[in-house]
Amino acid sequence: MTAIEGGSGAQGPQLVDPVERVAAALRSHNIETIVVDSGEDARIAVLSMIPEGAEVHSGKSKTIEEIGLYADLVESGRNDAIRPRIVGMDRATQGREIRKLTAAPDFMLGSVAAVTEDGTLVAASATGSQLGAYAAGAGRLILVVGTQKIVPDLAAAIRRIDEVVLPYEDAQVFARMGVHTATLKVLLLHGEWQPGRTTVVLVREPVGV
Numbered sequence: 001m002t003a004i005e006g007g008s009g010a011q012g013p014q015l016v017d018p019v020e021r022v023a024a025a026l027r028s029h030n031i032e033t034i035v036v037d038s039g040e041d042a043r044i045a046v047l048s049m050i051p052e053g054a055e056v057h058s059g060k061s062k063t064i065e066e067i068g069l070y071a072d073l074v075e076s077g078r079n080d081a082i083r084p085r086i087v088g089m090d091r092a093t094q095g096r097e098i099r100k101l102t103a104a105p106d107f108m109l110g111s112v113a114a115v116t117e118d119g120t121l122v123a124a125s126a127t128g129s130q131l132g133a134y135a136a137g138a139g140r141l142i143l144v145v146g147t148q149k150i151v152p153d154l155a156a157a158i159r160r161i162d163e164v165v166l167p168y169e170d171a172q173v174f175a176r177m178g179v180h181t182a183t184l185k186v187l188l189l190h191g192e193w194q195p196g197r198t199t200v201v202l203v204r205e206p207v208g209v
Helices: 018-028 039-049 062-066 069-075 082-087 091-103 131-137 154-177
Strands: 003-005 014-016 032-036 055-058 107-110 114-116 121-125 140-146 185-189 198-203
Touching: 014 018, 018 032, 018 198, 032 039, 039 069, 039 140, 039 198, 055 069, 055 082, 062 069, 062 107, 062 140, 069 082, 082 091, 091 131, 107 131, 114 154, 121 131, 121 154, 131 185, 154 185
Parallel strands: 032 198, 055 107, 107 140, 140 198
Antiparallel strands: 003 014, 114 121, 121 185
16 A cells, blocks of 8 residues: 655655554654554564563553453563453442552553544543543553554544444443443544653554454
């Protein structure tokens, strides 16, 4: 998949990789971006960023589960994973503690519903439980994003949420809980104030929804 960008002089037009163009747009917004070919490459890249034993949290992300990172970081015992800790807690009596644990992990791992060509990351949620950590709470945010999620603009990002992401999530929630979900909260990450806080791993092959 290539795009043609006009050029001048003896070299003529240059072929520009659209994935690299999105990566460049993200980097221009202080978001570190790595482009890899496969889910396995993404898994290796993310593991190299998170020290063994570090505190890490992840929402229920098909992308993270599909490439094996959830097993590596949350289920393996390699790290201080928050999700296994909160599973055994009582939300009625320990809700405040759960909220604080999930809002400010040292490392937050996840994905987004879409990324626009000009470098805006779009995350959607029913409860918003992961969005606070995405926006500011986490010390480091690492997002793994399949390039099938690249869209032209924010309008297309919302359409993707409505037409692709929500139907999948609704089926998953209904199968587990017998209720329907909804897109109630949407977070737009236009960039980072602090360079190095957020890293996006763009995966050329489709991963996740």
